[in-house]
Amino acid sequence: MAKTDPLEIILCAPRGFCAGVDRAIQIVELALQKYGAPVYVRHEIVHNKYVVDSLKAKGAVFVEELDEIPDTEAPVVFSAHGVPKKVPLDAEKRAMFYLDATCPLVSKVHVEAQRHHADGMEVLLIGHAGHPEVIGTMGQLPDGAISLIETVDDVAAFEPRDPEKLAFVTQTTLSVDDTANIVAALKARFPAIQGPHKEDICYATTNRQEAVKQIAPEVDAMIVVGAPNSSNSMRLVEVAERSGCPRAALVQRASDIDWDFFAGISRLGVTAGASAPEQLVDEIIEAFGARYDISVSSNVTARETISFNLPKELRAVPA
Structure with a gap:
């Protein structure tokens, strides 16, 4: 393969961060800004190592359970995925100050x-x-x-x-x-079963899957930027394969690309799970750009304008 081999990259849109992920990350960043380090976070705030590592570098401390946190006045943030009722009750028993980053749709x-x-x-x-x-x-x-x-x-x-x-x-x-x-x-x-008034699968999950369905039959391969423990990212790989894409792979970082897997392609689809930042998409495009003569276009299937309010304790903090 020479650098002159052409490769058309088609970006799915929407892709990447949803409003719930954006809000959760903002909560940790604004808490660090307002209260200083450390800010404790129960479970990965969102399922993405790059995001978690960058928050750790700013002073966030990630734990799986509250009993790993010493007696402290530092804030404790609950992740975007939501927590059992017992968790805030346990936090209250220990007089912990907590901020709930549960996605409003959860x-x-x-x-x-x-x-x-x-x-x-x-x-x-x-x-x-x-x-x-x-x-x-x-x-x-x-x-x-x-x-x-x-x-x-x-x-x-x-x-x-x-x-x-x-x-x-x-x-x-x-x-x-x-x-x-x-x-x-x-x-x-069970004909009498009652369901939600409006379906529970969130708008972002639906939009990202629809975008992949539209591109998948048109490309030789699809990359989903995301983490293996991210449910919505794993579903995007499955959707690509079922929608007629011959090769689909979950990739966390450009350094993880299996170049043999993508050998011989001329059209590549790229999307990102709802917890994957756009920097990682840029990094992967750059990696292909170093090996191919790339052209990049975007296929837009929906526009997302939704945003969620921050907890009242953080609303006055300049973002």
Whole structure:
């Protein structure tokens, strides 16, 4: 391969940071600005090593559980994925000052689950076991009040206490198509089941998947910039493959590119998960630019203008 080999790079738009991720990162940065280091963060604020490392460099200290934090007056930030109800209660018992960076769209799912439970419903959560968002949502209700559904097979195996008193909510970062199949199976088996008034999969997840679907059949390969523990990024790889892209790969940084995997391509699609910063996309374009004669264009499928309010304690801090 010579540097003169042409390569057309098509960027999916929208891609990268969503409003919830943007807000969560701002909360940590503004807390550092207002209160100084350290600012403790429970779990990765968002699932991206570059973001986490850059916040660590500014004085953020990441922990998995509150018991790793010494008695302190320093702020504690809860990650964008949301936390079980027990976490803020434990923080209050220890008189910790905490800032909740839970994405408002995840909080909406928490409220829905609590409302259904209060109405006497048995609640199902469509999601991936072990994901922090799922742990947080299930932790809103007492043990046994909410059951996890991961697949259509899980729907067939589920035995409700009362099929007339069932409701479901979903993780916000799922595959739109997979979730539609699971919801269809639930409605077929339990016609009385209640769902959200507006679907729980967030606008950003939906928009990024739609953008990939449009590009995938037109390119030889697709790169999804993101982390392997990022649910929405992993779903983008699956969506690209299912939509007709012959090769799709998750790439965290330019240094991780497997050049053999991309050998012989002339059209490359690039997108980024909702927790991946644009600098990493630029870095990957630059890496291809060092090996190919590249042209870069953008395919815009939606415009995103949504933004979320910061916690009141941080609103007066100049960004």
